[in-house]
Amino acid sequence: MDALVERVTAWFADAARDLPWRAPDRTPWGVLVSEVMLQQTPVVRVEPVWREWMGRWPSPADLAAAPTPEVLRAWGRLGYPRRALRLADCARAIVERHGGAVPSDEEALRALPGVGEYTAAAVRAFAFGRRAVVVDTNVRRVQARTVTGDALPAPSYTAAERRLATSLVPDGDTDAAAWAAASMELGAVVCTARVPRCDACPVRDLCAWRLAGFPPDEHAHRRRTQSWDGTDRQVRGRVMATLRGADGPVPRALLTDAGPEAQLDRCLAGLVEDGLAETDDAGRFMLPV
DNA sequence: GATGCGTGGGA
DNA sequence: TTCCCAAGCAT
Incomplete structure (x- = not known):
């Protein structure tokens, strides 16, 4: 298991995409905004909106004071506009409860509107460089393939997955935060859902799914194709x-x-x-x- | 624990 | 064209 973590982390040091919320001058608020925007929305669509948003409301206090119509228009077509309302509520909560500074404590983060288990862990790791168990859809897929040997994780997040994810996280803050970013990145750009790029994978030789001969998704029958027209x-x-x-x-x-x-x-x-x-x-x- | 909640791009 | 799905959360 150590080899998995070390090699994916080493790969990330080289392969990490250059995203604005990862820049050296990033702020915890910028990271939090990015995480909320990225909930179910692809990076390519978030990036321009994030830049505009941060230029306009660079701190929680700025967003807390923004008129709601402007917030919803700035959110544009990112989808799930309730996230925009919650982000504004979140900004106000940060001002009221934390003096305008994004908290680094996971419990305080979880208590903020629109911040769930994943986002709280992600902010702790990416904004503050602290140890956290960061599990998103990418990490679940990477675990399912490399460790469990499944094509895809179960439809919903299980206790077993959480236990496995917890066991993979390195002890120290720096290593844990690096693993969080690296495992997500691997899932996002190499170990993708549809057409994984196994030849570019740093751990293809130890991947349980590959070693098992790429067995098909056992949950395929349960993955409901969400209808859209007329909804x-x-x-x-x-x-x-x-x-x-x-x-x-x-x-x-x-x-x-x-x-x-x-x-x-x-x-x-x-x-x-x-x-x-x-x-x-x-x-x-x-x-x- | 199952549902409802937007949008657009790639295969 | 149709289908799948993308850094989830709240209820």
Whole structure:
């Protein structure tokens, strides 16, 4: 197991992508912002938004004071706009609870809006260089293949995976943080889900999945292909795109292209409920002030 | 523990 | 074209 960690870490020292939230002048806040934006959203789409965002709101206090419509417009088309609201809530919580400085304690991080097990660990490791068990979808896949010998991890994160991940993390802060970054990077650029680049892998000779002859994914039948066409998500996305692009309040009549009447009303109510939209006295819709 | 939640690009 | 899926979280 040591060889796995050492070699992946050594590989990373050379192969790491040059990302702005990894720059020497990065801040804990910048790291936190990147982690939230990267929740289910690819690096290539996050990078330009992150740069714009950090130029505009370089500290938690800056974002805490930002008007919500500007926050939602700056979030743009990253997807899951509730993350933008939570990030603003998170900024306010950091100001109120921590004097405007991102905490390094994992429990305090976990208590922030939009920060779960993964993000708290990632911020601790990447922003503060401290030891943490950082397990994202990349790490799960790398573990599943190199150690367990499976093509892909189970659909949901298991206790066994957490135990294995914990056992792999080196003792010291520096080594642990390096392993976190390296294992994620390997999964992101080499040990990819669809077409892994095994010839570029630093640990192909010890990979349990390869040594077993690349057995197929045993969970394939359980991986539900998430339908998209006609979903509330699609309708909500269309409504939000319209509201972001509008200068002022939008009459409901201008939103009917988003979906069937009943579904539209359900989605509008949901967006208001979620704090992503508001109505005025005339019943028009807009981004929440 | 299962669901709901956006979006766009690559195979 | 269709399908898959990308640094998860909250409920």
